[in-house]
Amino acid sequence: MTDLRKLRQNIDKIDEQLSGLINQRMMIARAVAQYKKDHNCRVLDTERENEIIQKACERSASEALKPYQEIFFRQLMALSRDYQREIIKNENDK
Numbered sequence: 001m002t003d004l005r006k007l008r009q010n011i012d013k014i015d016e017q018l019s020g021l022i023n024q025r026m027m028i029a030r031a032v033a034q035y036k037k038d039h040n041c042r043v044l045d046t047e048r049e050n051e052i053i054q055k056a057c058e059r060s061a062s063e064a065l066k067p068y069q070e071i072f073f074r075q076l077m078a079l080s081r082d083y084q085r086e087i088i089k090n091e092n093d094k
């Protein structure tokens with residue numbers, strides 16, 4: 001097998017894990033949305049997002065990867081907020 005094929009197999013395995021983790025994270029985000037709706041809370045919590053970014057940067061394997069960790073988690077939380085708003089909107093439409 002070529003080196004490239006082996007490397008891609010490794011990426012595929014990680015992507016599989018990421019997909020499973022994204023499914024789990026979004027299911028929890030759904031429960032958070034329900035809580036926020038019931039308790040009349042805003043979806044955006046900047047303080048919590050900054051904590052998550054801080055922790056992600058601390059876990060970074062190198063200084064050079066920190067900006068990528070930050071962008072990845074910012075995007076992930078933006079998707080989480082979009083999903084939560086969609087859930088809250090659909091609940092309100094019922």
Ligand SMILES: O=C(O)C(=O)C[C@]1(C(=O)O)C=C[C@@H](O)C=C1
Binds near residue numbers: 052
């Ligand atoms: O912890 C929350 O309050 C969430 O709604 C979850 C979450 C996240 O995806 O981590 C999403 C939106 C908030 O701005 C903060 C964090």
